[in-house]
Amino acid sequence: MFDNLSNKFQNLFSSFSRGKKITEDNVNDAIKEVRLALLEADVNYSVASHFVKKVKEKAIGSEVTKSVSPREQFIKIVHDELIELMGKEESNLDLENKPSVIMLCGLQGSGKTTTSVKIASFLKKKHKRVLLAACDLQRPAAIEQLKRLAADVHIDVFSIQDEKKATKVSKKALERAKDEKYDVLILDTAGRLHIDEDLMQELEDIKNITKPSEVLYVANATFGQDAVKTAALFDSKVSITGSILTMLDSDARAGAAISIKEVTKKPLKFEATGEKIDDFQIFNPNSMADRILGMGDVINLVKKAKDVVDEKEAERLEKKIKSKSFNYDDYIKQMSMIKKMGSIKSLLKMVPGMSALSSLDLPEDEMKKIESIIKSMTKRERLEEVDISFERRKRLANGSGTKLDDVNRLVKGFKRIKQFMKKMPTKGLAKGLFSNQMSKFGGNNLWR
Secondary structure, eight states, X not given: OOHHHHHHHHHHHHTOOOSSBOOHHHHHHHHHHHHHHHHHTTOOHHHHHHHHHHHHHHHTTOBOOTTSOHHHHHHHHHHHHHHHHHTSSOOOOOOOSSSEEEEEEOOTTSXXXXXXXXXXXXXXXXXXXXXXXXXXXXXXXXXXXXXXHHHHTTOEEEOOTTOOOHHHHHHHHHHHHHHTTOSEEEEXXXXXXXXXXXXXXXXXXXXXXXXXXXXXXXXXXXXXXXXXXXXXXXXXXXXXXXXEEEOTTSSOOTHHHHHHHHHHOSOEEEEEOSSSTTOEEEOOHHHHHHHHTTOOOHHHHHHHHHHHOOHHHHHHHHHHHHTTOOOHHHHHHHHHHHHHHOOHHHXXXXXXXXXXXXXXXXXXXXXXXXXXXXXXXXXHHHTTSSOOOHHHHHHHHHHHTOOHHHHHHHHHHHHHHHHHHHHSOSSOHHHHHTSGGGGGGTGGGGGO
């Protein structure tokens, strides 16, 4: 995500001139590069111009304290201004009413239907009872898609068979939400390939009927500045209360993330970072600024860890690693925790300076093979009380539905992991796991 822009900023910062003070000359040179990088990332022209003007005003002549270099101070100024531009802090949903109504709007291809279910799942985890309403009657497969995705996360969907009017669906959905005491009603409205009067009138009618506390524009981040222009048009017609960025796992340009709040004057509320329902999080300007500047994403990494990691289990595993008694049972438990947080590749990208090690990814099908093989082991094999001989390996391959080569790779890879752990210091295990020592133990082969 935003790799091109991040690389440009990293190159710019590394070449920033050294000295006791940030001067007008070195700032002017840097500002030209910042402006060019932003425009190439499809940031709105006026937004980019305003941004570099503010950076320049703050940077020129600013004193550099003894503890930081001019480069570090310039990075901080750029980082702070990015946060200012994108909204300073997280923006919460207005859920005061019962039911609270959330209306989603946007063009086709923005991921509205999937996003509807992602929000519903997010709120369900916050102990909210959610009803989804299928108000997209323009796209033939929209209702079935909504029902299928919602069923996977056990969320109710309201629809009316063969109904042609979205206003009637929204009205009846609100009545049911009130009667059955749902906390939140989410309206998945129709999109178009382009903005037209019929679309806007339908949205206005639905809004007048349901009186939503939130009207959220769903923006496809790959559309760049086009997504921002469309957001402004939707805002002028239905007064959006915020935006959601989708498709951030693809080759997205940073234009939408950086520009949309400044252009619409409405906050970014959420971001979708992948295809899975759980690939969805509150938009945090600080976190986004870190990612744009290539500084990782520690904020969301910590959030993910808090959501899925059992502290007692983590402490138990750390003790096992320290005592050199880490076994296959522990390995599969650790893999399970990591799996809940996302792919190893995505996690490495969130650690500052570790994106270069994202080649250490372990594909999902490989993880399934490892789980199957370990689950096919006897208790003594998992605890490493017996050597896994050739005959045992053949039995494990047959029992797990894998190949002998897969079993050999697991046994060999597990020995490498244990060897790696023995070399790690007993203090700062987490730091050791993400250190450059990893490459010394075979790169990708560490896991295979």
